[in-house]
Ligand SMILES: Nc1nc2c(ncn2[C@@H]2O[C@H](COP(=O)(O)OP(=O)(O)O)[C@@H](O)[C@H]2O)c(=O)[nH]1
């Protein structure tokens with residue numbers, strides 16, 4: 182909750198912060214031990230989702246900079262409708278390309 | 280660099296919605312009607328609940344869950360008006376209640392002895408719209424001191440609500456508030472809204488609200 186409060190005070194973005202934290206929970210659930218390797222988190226945001234894309238992006242940056250993550254970049258994919266969905270995650274597992 | 284893509288395609292609200300459905304079926308199994316009260320801070324949720332508990336608390340076996348960012352003040356205010364437990368959820372910064380908090384809170388409530396459950400949400404006209412709590416319906420309070428345009432500024436809340444309670448009508452002589460325009464704005468966002476007009480201070484309009492609640496609560500089962 183520390184990150185949430187800090188960001189909320191920084192910009193009154195509590196709404197997007199709570200969504201960002203839910204997105205982090207989903208990512209953590211998918212990745213488990215690989216969470217620190219996350220480099221991109223892509224989120225579909227519909228124009229009627231009731232979410233301010235740039236604000237969500239700001240909050241995702243804050244949340245994904247804190248452990249277990251290590252600075253994943255948010256990627257907001259704007260679309261139509263009321264969609265709000267984690268589209269995909271990209272991880273860099275440090276292994277050379279094969 | 281070996282970057283791998285993992286397809287997810289998971290709705291952000293999926294887990295909350297799943298928990299909300301569990302809350303909903305649990306409440307249904309016990310015949311409890313749950314109402315999620317939302318509004319901006321200070322619109323009069325706690326005051327309306329105080330009056331409601333005072334008049335109908337016993338008659339309709341009302342239980343209450345209050346959500347608050349930092350304090351238990353609302354729960355303390357309400358506990359004065361009922362012998363039943365008022366369950367306080369302190370969200371610790373979050374701007375809304377979520378279904379997990381409600382799920383935990385109803386564990387402490389005697390559902391078999393409850394017919395009507397009020398959930399006083401955190402005062403906020405934005406966030407609660409996204410978070411289903413498993414309620415039967417969301418009701419929005421809209422005070423005459425807030426300005427007629429609020430339904431247009433916060434359409435999602437008014438779209439999701441079934442009813443709107445215009446509060447503090449005793450203040451109408453003192454504020455430049457056009458009730459007809461405010462209601463028209465609400466209806467333009469959601470034509471199905473049913474509108475109440477009440478003053479918790481003078482009691483004006485409360486009888487219509489109480490009648491609605493009597494209709495919403497399941498009848499007392501006489502068997503057993
Ligand atoms: N004049 C007037 N004031 C009211 C009425 N209902 C609530 N208030 C006042 O509005 C303030 C906020 O009320 P409260 O119930 O705490 O709002 P909540 O934040 O939505 O729970 C308090 O000072 C109340 O006394 C009303 O019907 N008329």
Ligand SMILES: [Mg+2]
Nearest residue numbers: 324325353399
């Ligand atoms: Mg209150």
